[in-house]
Structures are given as structure tokens and as C-alpha cells.
Amino acid sequence: MLLLLGCAWSLKSFEGHKVIRAEVDSLEHLAYLLELKRNTTFDFWAEPARLGQSVDVRVAPEQCHWLCEQLSERHIPFRVLIEDVQALMGKQVEGREGMVTSQTGIDYTQYHTYEEIVAWLKTLPASYPTIAQLINIGKSYEGRDLLVVRISSNKTSGKAVWFDGGIHAREWISTATVVYMLGNILSDYGKDPTITSLVDGGAIYVLPVFNPDGYSYTWTDDRMWRKTRSPNAGSDCVGTDPNRNWDFQWGGAGTSTDPCDDSYCGSAPFSEIEVKTVGLYIKNAGFFKGYINFHSYSQLWMSPWGYTYDLPKDYTLQNALSGKCVAALQAVSGTQYQYGTISNTIYPASGSSADYTYNAGVLYSYGVELRDTGDYGFLLPPDQIVPSGQETYEAVKAWAIQSFSS
Ligand SMILES: [Zn+2]
Structure with a gap:
């Protein structure tokens, strides 16, 4: 029980986080979103890449208002794609029974550690x-x-x-x-x-x-972690993108x-x-x-x-x-x-x-x-x-x- 509680305490909260989807219908909009990606620490679920390809960004409550204002000012169409990130995270593991034995096999209807x-x-x-x-x-x-x-x-x-x-x-x-x-x-x-x-x-x-x-x-x-977990010399930031690390180009x-x-x-x-x-x-x-x-x-x-x-x-x-x-x-x-x-x-x-x-x-x-x-x-x-x-x-x-x- 103590172990379980310890686990729950260390899991990062995404209370109030939303995902915003912005549409990219002009080069000007694209340039702004690329700049946003470069200059902020927002978590881009879908990166700005080209015209017509929408951009998804996860925002904390305090960032949400700011971002929506910025997008509105620039007439970049956007909507709330995911209203409650934390709730969806909870649903992913709700009622989960992780037991796996040679008798039970693995339950395909659940996510597993x-x-x-x-x-x-x-x-x-x-x-x-x-x-x-x-x-x-x-x-x-x-x-x-x-x-x-x-x-x-x-x-x-x-x-x-x-x-x-x-x-x-x-x-x-x-x-x-x-x-x-x-x-x-x-x-x-x-x-x-x-x-x-x-x-x-x-x-x-x-x-x-x-x-x-x-x-x-x-x-x-951190449910939102993407990279590996190896440390980086000279930086407090951990991890490398394993799908940018292959030895070709x-x-x-x-x-x-x-x-x-x-x-x-x-x-x-x-x-x-x-x-x-x-x-x-x-x-x-x-x-x-x-x-x-x-x-x-x-x-x-x-x-x-x-x-x-x-x-x-x-x-x-x-x-x-x-x-x-x-x-x-x-x-x-x-x-x-x-x-x-x-x-x-x-x-x-x-x-x-x-x-x-x-x-x-x-x-x-x-x-x-x-x-x-x-x-x-x-x-x-x-x-x-x-x-x-x-x-x-x-x-x-x-x-x-x-x-x-x-
Ligand atoms: Zn991926």
C-alpha cells in the first residue's frame, strides 16, 4: 500500500491541461507556429510542418489563456481538441489488473507496464x-x-x-x-x-x-515523456529522441x-x-x-x-x-x-x-x-x-x- 502511494505521489499531474489544435492555412501562420515551437517549451503533440497540416499543442492552465490570445490575434483558427488531459490519463489505467501469468496470459484490453x-x-x-x-x-x-x-x-x-x-x-x-x-x-x-x-x-x-x-x-x-532516460553532459535535461539518433544522416x-x-x-x-x-x-x-x-x-x-x-x-x-x-x-x-x-x-x-x-x-x-x-x-x-x-x-x-x- 505504501509503495502504491509512493508511486501515486511521484506521478506528475496534468490537472487542467488541454490540447489545442491550430489550423495552418497560411505561410504566415506556419511561420508563427514554427517560431512558437522554437521559442517556447510547449509540448507539441503534432508539430508545425506544412500548410494544411494542423498543429496540436498541450498547454498548462496558465499557458492556455496566453496561447489562445496569441492565436486569436493572428487570426489562426484553433479549437480545444482535448478538454481534460488528466481525465484521459486516468481512463487509460482505470480498473486495470496487471496480473500476467502463463495461465492468464496478457490482457489485450489493458495497457501494461x-x-x-x-x-x-x-x-x-x-x-x-x-x-x-x-x-x-x-x-x-x-x-x-x-x-x-x-x-x-x-x-x-x-x-x-x-x-x-x-x-x-x-x-x-x-x-x-x-x-x-x-x-x-x-x-x-x-x-x-x-x-x-x-x-x-x-x-x-x-x-x-x-x-x-x-x-x-x-x-x-511523467506520462508525457517521449525520449530515452540517459543524462546529457552539461545540461539538466535528460534524454535523447531515439528516433533521431540512428546512424544515418x-x-x-x-x-x-x-x-x-x-x-x-x-x-x-x-x-x-x-x-x-x-x-x-x-x-x-x-x-x-x-x-x-x-x-x-x-x-x-x-x-x-x-x-x-x-x-x-x-x-x-x-x-x-x-x-x-x-x-x-x-x-x-x-x-x-x-x-x-x-x-x-x-x-x-x-x-x-x-x-x-x-x-x-x-x-x-x-x-x-x-x-x-x-x-x-x-x-x-x-x-x-x-x-x-x-x-x-x-x-x-x-x-x-x-x-x-x-
Ligand atoms: Zn513516435
Whole structure:
């Protein structure tokens, strides 16, 4: 009980916080919002990037009035997107039972802590002895295990794909969706012909919690944390953006050199042990044909490049598969995703995962932004985990089939 109270005390309050959505219908508005991003410490849930792409900003009560006044003065259309951030945070964990055993399995209708997910992962090799193998590929900065499940009926991975969730700590739905898909791939083996042929024909690698330090921190201290938890020399600000830290085109467009910024690229490429460990594992393996780095939110299926608006030489293939994935996803319950290259679809981002893996030879590399389009943003209610899992699973099947045949 004392432990629980201690936990509750240290969790940061977002009482009175709202999320404001501003529309960007002129270059002047865009310039103002970019300036706002540069000169304030507001938490941008959706960054200013281009005309017609709205901007979401979380504001504390004392900031709210000021920002709304600024926007009004400049005739920038805006509305309150999320009225009560704290209430949505509460709903995400309301009535949660975290128990995970080999008997109960993991409850897909709830969000889970890192420890609960690990407890579940450790049951998988015994539950699925012919196809599931747990690989500890290394440790996070704070010493948490980076646990990957390898799913295959073969000892050697002739062809393989990899997908992961939770690179950005607060994007809980990415981890929950990956957990759902992982569990379903395992239980569908021998039942679903597509899954069976994939698991027999190659290997599927799944890392549910890419950034376990950051993810744990969102449960214990700050629900809005995005980065890793490694300290920065000469700064009181902690953490690096793990999706700006990959060793390809590092430090270019769409990154920050300010350790206090949420898009801080780190002191050097691969300065973050989690990013380096995953990146080198994939590169050195040499057999990966597909990679997906799951995020939220915005409903976007994105291929390289992130660092430039230029299109890569495999753009036609990659974009065609994006179209297939998005169609498969939409067929489940009508959820619509946009697709295209990272830079042209959301914003330029250098040193990101999909650019790195593609450059390392993984043809079908993607960055995917899951549900929703802002009604809940990062605070998606738990009753959307299964629907998100179900639709994304169909897209992932289409992606894996194509990746294996490349
Ligand atoms: Zn993200």
C-alpha cells in the first residue's frame, strides 16, 4: 500500500491541461507556429510542418489563456481538441489488473507496464516451444532488458522481418498493438494459413518495448515523456529522441541539438544504447527484409526517406506496399491511413529508424503512426487496443508476405 502511494505521489499531474489544435492555412501562420515551437517549451503533440497540416499543442492552465490570445490575434483558427488531459490519463489505467501469468496470459484490453510485458514474454517459449524463442539483445541505459521474441519454426532465419513498439515512451498504443499482434501470431500458427506459411517460411522478430526506461518513466513519473532516460553532459535535461539518433544522416533536418528539446538527436549517432543495440543487430544480421517502427498518433504508413524530400530508388515498390497495407488495414473496420514518404507525409526527420534500416539493406522499412487522429492523441482509451491490434495485424501480414517474397 505504501509503495502504491509512493508511486501515486511521484506521478506528475496534468490537472487542467488541454490540447489545442491550430489550423495552418497560411505561410504566415506556419511561420508563427514554427517560431512558437522554437521559442517556447510547449509540448507539441503534432508539430508545425506544412500548410494544411494542423498543429496540436498541450498547454498548462496558465499557458492556455496566453496561447489562445496569441492565436486569436493572428487570426489562426484553433479549437480545444482535448478538454481534460488528466481525465484521459486516468481512463487509460482505470480498473486495470496487471496480473500476467502463463495461465492468464496478457490482457489485450489493458495497457501494461514494462514488468508485466516482460513477465508475459518470459512465458512464451514454454507456451509455444516449437516457434517462440526469447532473445535478450542487450540492456537499456538503466539496465532493463531489450527482449525480442523470434517466431519461426526454423532454426536459421533465411528471411526475416522485424517490428517494434514503444520507441517513443508515451506512445503506449504502439507497444499495446505490438503485444496484441505478437500474441496473435503465436496463437494463429497452425490455424491461420498466412501466419503458418510466414512462420514456416522465415522468421518474425518482435520487440514490444524499444525504449523501456522511457516507457517505465511514463508509468511512474511523467506520462508525457517521449525520449530515452540517459543524462546529457552539461545540461539538466535528460534524454535523447531515439528516433533521431540512428546512424544515418544523423543531425540533419527535423532534429534539435538542444538536449531539452523533445527531438534532441543526442551527442552522437547511436549515443543511445537502445538505438545502437537494435540498429546494429538488424544491420549485422543481414537477413531482414522488412522493418516497422510503430508510433502514434496520426494514422500514417510511411516509407523512407525522412531526411530528405527526395524519393529513394525503391520508392515505387515501397509506396505500393504501403498502399496494400493501408487497404488491408482499412478493410477491417474502415480506419483510414494516409501514406507516402516520411518527409512528405509528416515532416522531415533525420537519423530515424526506417531511413537507417533501409540504408542497411532492409527494403521494406517503414515508420507507422497508429491511431488516432487526435481525439485522444497519445491518450487512446484501452478499448481501442484490440481494434487497433486487429486492423494493424492485417496490414502487417500483407507487409510480411511481400517482404518475404523480395
Ligand atoms: Zn513516435
